[in-house]
Amino acid sequence: MSYVLKILTALGFASIIMGLGACSTNPATGQRSFTAFMSKEKEAQIGAEEHPKILKELGGAYDAVEVGAYIARIGSQLAALSELPQMQWRFTVLNDHRVNAFALPGGYIYITRGLLALAENESEVAGVLAHEIGHVTARHSAQRYSTAMATNIGMTVLGALGSAAGVPSGVGRVANFGARAALQQYSQGQELEADMLGVRYMTRAGYSPDGMTSFFQKLRAHRDLEAREQGRKSISHNIMSTHPRTEDRIRQAINLAKERVVKNPKVHRAAYLKAIDGLVFGDDPSQGVRRGRSFMHPGLRIAFKVPPGFVMSNSPRQLVAFGPKMSRIIFDMVDPREAERVRSLADYVGVEWGRHLNERQRVERIEVNGLRGATVQGRVSSRDGPRDVRLVAVRTNHEKIFRLAFITKPSETQRLSTELRRTTYSFRRLSVKEAADIRPLRVRITTAKSGDTAASLAKRYPFERFKQEWFQLLNNMEPGDKIRPGQKLKMISG
Secondary structure, three states, X not given: OOHHHHHHHHHHHHHHHHHHOOOEEOOOOOOEEOOOOOOHHHHHHHHHHHHHHHHHHOOOEOOOHHHHHHHHHHXXXXXXXXXXXXXXXXXXXXXXXXXXXXXXXXXXXXXXXXXXXXOOOHHHHHHHHHHHHHHHHOOHHHHHHHXXXXXXXXXXXXXXXXXXXXXOOOHHHHHHHHHHHHXXXXXXXXXXXXXXXXXXXHHHOOEOOHHHHHHHHHHHHHHHHHHHHOOOOXXXXXXXXXXXXXXXXXXXXXXXXHHOOOOOOEOOHHHHHHHHOOOEEOOOHHHOEEEOOEEEEOOOOEEEEOOOOOEEEEOOOOEEEXXXXXXXXXXXXXXXXXXXXXXXXXXXXXHHHOOOOEOOOOOEEEEEOOEEEEEEEEEEEEOOEEEEEEEEEEEEEOOEEEEEEEEEOHHHHHHHHHHHHHHHHHOEEOOHHHHHOOOOEEEEEEEOOOOOOHHHHHOOOOOOOOHHHHHHHHOOOOOOOOOOOOOEEEEEEO
């Protein structure tokens, strides 16, 4: 093909893209947006297909019917006041202790029970739901998908032009990375639109936008507290993230709140606290529970204890304990199908699991409370420098192999070795009765009495560290705030 013909062919593809780029006006935003590659019917199909996957990945729907109905009522009221009242909206409370909310195309809105525990009143939850409804009505998923598709087609065109005009071949790989990033995050402009639409739906429903701003402030405080628990500095979004920083969103939401004034706005704190009284807090027993320094899993019937100063973070896939000087303990289990194929724990630890260790030492066979195990130590390189790693595998039956990875700075390995060894040998089987007796922690709404203080009440929180900080965060208090007799407060208990 001649040079000129290559150029004309490539430009022909480009004209197709320009034709596809004919934008439509979104009734919610009033803006023209590019959604050529995802129709409204396709959005509904994707939402329906992904919904069961979301439930499987994130702990399923929270099984308290009253809580789910309460959130669905708030969400449905807001959605009915949007530009898409005829859509089949679906609101789901996820059985996930993490603080999160998100939307799928087609009207699927998700909010976690962890977020419900953090919120102070109905207005704050309405702000979260309204924001997610805004993402759906603005068709942000369709925009991201269509932009990514056009980017990929554009790279095909660029490749054709490049072969004729000398464009470096690596450009296509960079663009593909950008397309993936577009599918993973909303842009700052889209977040702004969702905030604006959220304020619109809140005010139409009689809520003050102050609920949106106050909850953003809670998100920042929660982020900072979790960072402190994990021994890290407070983390801001990196340059590749397209979400605005929390501080920017707070200022933005405050400005939006000034645009609309709601007379006698709904807050509904008492009704909200009544609705979440008894809400499961933290881990669900089906995923294992943390109690102080102990982790217990009634379904798997195992338990162990982490060293003093370590804070555990649990998820359906693994547990991570964050310790001093960036030390870590990672606990998980081998897939049962893979575990059945393992004939020798020593070979598994040394040859398979530990194959990437440098300076690997000899594999040791160990016995942990009557259970067969194996361990090996070595070193790995990380972006923060070298790390010593000890791998421990313990087998309870032919299809269950549990793993503990201890990761420390070389300068800390000797100092922590005794406590980490104690963690290994604390691993044990739970009795049937012990497993049956495990109950989740719950949010309990109590009435303050005369003489109660934040310090005295925080001591009753069943946490290893940061009791007072958690009490203040969950009860919307600042250090030094006084508690009034009769004040309704969130307590955490078993």
